[in-house]
Amino acid sequence: MSPYLHFGHLGPLEIALAVNAAVEKDASLSHARDSFFNELIVWRELAVNFVKYAPNYDSDECAEPWARQSLAEHFHDRREWNYTLDQLERGETHDELWNASQLQMVRFGWMHNYMRMYWAKKILEWSPDPATAFAHAVTLNDRYQLDGRDPNGYAGIAWAIVGKFDRPWFDRPIFGKIRYMSAASTGRKFDSKRYIEMVRE
Numbered sequence: 001m002s003p004y005l006h007f008g009h010l011g012p013l014e015i016a017l018a019v020n021a022a023v024e025k026d027a028s029l030s031h032a033r034d035s036f037f038n039e040l041i042v043w044r045e046l047a048v049n050f051v052k053y054a055p056n057y058d059s060d061e062c063a064e065p066w067a068r069q070s071l072a073e074h075f076h077d078r079r080e081w082n083y084t085l086d087q088l089e090r091g092e093t094h095d096e097l098w099n100a101s102q103l104q105m106v107r108f109g110w111m112h113n114y115m116r117m118y119w120a121k122k123i124l125e126w127s128p129d130p131a132t133a134f135a136h137a138v139t140l141n142d143r144y145q146l147d148g149r150d151p152n153g154y155a156g157i158a159w160a161i162v163g164k165f166d167r168p169w170f171d172r173p174i175f176g177k178i179r180y181m182s183a184a185s186t187g188r189k190f191d192s193k194r195y196i197e198m199v200r201e
């Protein structure tokens, strides 16, 4: 839905009324409707409010104090991988799953929400500092996603890289208390081998 919402082809009210009409015909859909509305209304409007009221919505400056402090404590941590914007853009990292998501975005203008989270978190892990990571994620997201240049994109990147709308997690290198996602856990959520092959085809 997001490209259609982004360009105004569809409005959230029209979608919400159609979903409610479907639930009236089949009450078993009500649980799915509730979680869909959580995204369509709660998360989407949170993002709209975020870019309206937070002047630094498109940089790491929008971090909450806990996240800012925690990332600062890990500023000098050694980065095992450090990729330039060009390397990221071409999907030339050591991580096949990440490369597939990047190439999917470049070729098709699309990435599933779960992969978007992983994609942005790895950019934090592989960049010299959080400010550069944030800037690279915004550049790539806005250049290639069909739904890019949207409040949801800035909020999503802020969530992944500086913990916006999230809570402190366990302290670890580079990330500090920002929530971490591993390739192993991400790859288990779906048929990631098939996904990597599909993007290459």
Ligand SMILES: Cc1cc2nc3c(=O)[nH]c(=O)nc-3n(C[C@H](O)[C@H](O)[C@H](O)COP(=O)(O)OP(=O)(O)OC[C@H]3O[C@@H](n4cnc5c(N)ncnc54)[C@H](O)[C@@H]3O)c2cc1C
Binding pocket: 001, 002, 003, 005, 006, 039, 040, 041, 043, 044, 047, 111, 112, 113, 114, 116, 117, 120, 141, 145, 147, 148, 149, 150, 152, 153, 154, 155, 156, 157, 159, 160
């Ligand atoms: C790093 C990162 C970057 C992102 N970049 C963008 C972007 O550039 N443009 C964009 O529209 N969304 C972005 N998102 C949010 C989300 O991934 C997409 O809105 C969603 O994947 C779109 O798929 P869909 O329309 O099938 O969603 P559905 O699950 O069908 O949800 C319907 C609608 O609800 C809204 N929605 C769903 N999930 C979210 C969410 N997490 N936050 C805010 N609104 C949500 C969207 O408007 C979406 O179209 C990003 C998320 C992350 C973590």
